[in-house]
Amino acid sequence: MSIFLKPRATRIAAAAGLAALLLAAGAHATEFNQLQPDKSTVTFAYKQMNVPINGRFNRFGGRIDFDPAKPALAQAEIAIELASVDTGFPEGNDEVxxxxxxxxxxxxxxxxxxxxIKPLGNNRFEVAGKMSxxxxxxxxxxxxxxxQEGNLGVFEGSFxxxxxxxxxxxxMWADYGTVANEVQIKFRLVAAAAAGKK
Structure with a gap:
């Protein structure tokens, strides 16, 4: 009995093998959808009387749903507890x-x-949405x-x-000569991966 396949049979076998590989890859595709607030940071920087000042928010949460294979389908929602603001001193926190x-x-x-979420290449993206x-x-x-860092996905940016x-x-604080109008927001959001079928 010949062990050689005819050309048509070879094409069918190859297609079947490729389909099996794609299904297996899809079944084990990685999604980053478990936000890790304890590993994440949201900070801000501004100028008061032209002196740089930095701060951060200590409590925030939300959701991220990001599949590196389908970045355009990603979604994100981040909620920040404003009372968790940390300006570096208690009086400033109370004022803000x-x-x-x-x-x-x-x-x-x-x-x-x-x-x-628009892919820009080289793991860079443009994220558009609504800020409230x-x-x-x-x-x-x-x-x-x-x-990607092991089982974690790290998203960083600033605006x-x-x-x-x-x-x-x-x-009295509406004067931008005292406190600048522009505030630089920086974020580092970490999400854990979860494997699931597509």
Whole structure:
């Protein structure tokens, strides 16, 4: 009995083998969808009287759903507890949480919800969506990068937020000569991977 396959049979066997490989790869494809707040950071930097000042938010959460094989289908929603702001000293924290700034009693959470994620190549992306702060919701956009570290996906990026657009710093603080309008937001979001069928 000949062990050689005819050309048509060879093509069928090759197609079947390729299909099996694709199905196996899909069954074990990696999605990063378990946000790890304890490994993540959200920081900010601005100038007051032209002096650089840095701070951070200590409590935030949300969801990330990112498949490196299908980046355009990714989704993200991040919610930041504004009362967790850390300016480096207690008096500053109290001031920023107050009515003229974040007004955390009335607006406790800032939220970003993505609407599109555009791949730019080399693990770079443009993330667009809506930012909601102090009852105002505006379009927002940020560049971001992705890299895999073992079972974790790391998303990093930065963008400029204009505080005046959201009414952050009203009254005597509305003067941009005292506190600059531009606030640099930096994020490092870490998500754990979960394997699942596509």
């Amino acid at each position: 949480a107050g009515k003229l700034w974040f007004n955390t009693r009335q607006f406790p959470v800032a939220r970003f919800v993505s609407s599109s 702060i102090k009852g105002r919701t505006l379009d927002a956009k940020t560049p971001a990068t992705f890299r 400029v937020l204009k505080r005046g657009d959201y009414g952050i710093g009203e009254g």
